[in-house]
Amino acid sequence: MNRYLINLSYIGTQFRGIQKSQLKGSVIEDPHTVEGALEIALKKLHPINDFKIKISSRTDAGVHALHNAIHVDLERHNGQLYSEDTITRQLNRSFKSQALPVRILSTRLVPKSFSARLHAKSRTYIYRLGVLKPQFCDKPDAHPFNRFLPIEENDRCYFIAHPHFDIEKLKRVASIFVGYHDFRTFMAISKGNPKQLEPSHTLRSIQSITVERGTCMTLSFNRDLVEHFYDYWDIRIKGRSFLYKQVRRMVGAWIAVAEGRITERDAYEMLTVPSSHSWCEQSQVVPAYALYLCQVEYDPADLTIPLDELPRPTSTKQTSITTN
Known part of the structure; x- marks a missing residue:
């Protein structure tokens, strides 16, 4: 064998x-x-x-x-x-x-x-964002079912439109999640595991978080149009292991801060007061389709x-x- x-x-x-x-x-x-x-x-x-x-x-x-x-x-x-x-x-x-x-x-x-x-020594994830530029957010065609979306990016990137989206706020709040924390607030309970009523070990260490300019994955025919409307951002998160849906819940909280739906203080309390009751309802779990497992290191x-x-x-x- x-x-x-x-x-x-x-x-x-x-x-x-x-x-x-x-x-x-x-x-x-x-x-x-x-x-x-x-x-x-x-x-x-x-x-x-x-x-x-x-x-x-x-x-x-x-x-x-x-x-x-x-x-x-x-x-x-x-x-x-x-x-x-x-x-x-x-x-x-x-x-x-x-x-x-x-x-x-x-x-x-x-x-x-x-x-x-x-x-596995570490796992690195990237969450891809396509953010509609502010000058287009107040127009009638900013609605998700009206605005231009590149078909090549269908189920590959999370597109959002908010006139006051602040990427610097997102970077700032994401940085406080680096290090060793109890991520109980950011853990979902798996429906396929009814015995998992209360997590027994929710301490995890995040080695690094970076927020960098991303690129569109479109054909050259569409690229100029895409870059005219959208800014791309790659949120890169590296750690040895993660809880169930932890990455998507963290990114959802950071986006809520960037859009002004919750404050940086709210996100800080979600992290430092670990409990399912600490989750801010104004946050949301971001879709799975924009998340990529990029590397497993040995x-x-x-x-x-x-x-x-x-x-x-x-x-x-x-x-x-x-x-x-």
């Missing part, structure tokens, strides 16, 4: 999330989740073991990933290793044939003790296979198979 780290990216629009639905005794294939699509593709490698996919970072329905990771144990019928390139190629071929928006970035043989989730030492686990080919033929 050998363990593989599989790095992947996907567009989350058509998926219910990365994780399969946990139905008792269910063995039904689930192509509507990223995990389910991976499972179907991995079965085409014909491993002889009943494998279980272990996910580094769970993403909700609609959330995208430029880089996520899973690990899985696979055993071939002849006892030889699967070539890392073969796994990457075969999975991508399977996703292509099913027209699924999933792409394997790389596959790597890792130690049998490696965990894609537990060994220590190279954790990916290095110890000498006693290195494959020992028994023939020249096997050597050519196991060497990548």
Whole structure:
């Protein structure tokens, strides 16, 4: 049995999330989740073991990933290793044939003790904003169903229109969230986990938060028009782990401050008085479709296979198979 780290990216629009639905005794294939699509593709490698996919970072329905990771144990019928390139190629071929928006970035043989989730040093998310410029906000065509929106950005960016949106306020309030805090106020309770009535551990450390000018993802034909109407902003958040919907709730609170619906003091109290009762109702959870998991980082030492686990080919033929 050998363990593989599989790095992947996907567009989350058509998926219910990365994780399969946990139905008792269910063995039904689930192509509507990223995990389910991976499972179907991995079965085409014909491993002889009943494998279980272990996910580094769970993403909700609609959330995208430029880089996520899973690990899985696979055993071939002849006892030889699967070539890392073969796994990457075969999975991508399977996703292509099913027209699924999933792409394997790389596959790597890792130690049998490696965990894609537990060994992750950090996870970086970006939330993309498209802000209508103030001079257009008071016009009749500023309404969401009247104003111009680039079709290429549909379900890729959160577009907002507010005449007094203040990006400097957003930057300022976001900065106080860096560091080690109790983020209980910003945690949602998962409907799929009824036992999770009261979180037992809500302390998390955010390593960095930056708010930078973003760019539109449109064709050149549309770009001038898009940049005429909108300013783009990328909110980048890096930490080792996050609570359920924590990023989207934090960003929602920061936008509420930038639009003047709540004050910076309100946001500060939401952070420093951790409780579900501290959540300001004038804030809102921002949509999933503008959130991207951009990077999962690992220590190279954790990916290095110890000498006693290195494959020992028994023939020249096997050597050519196991060497990548």
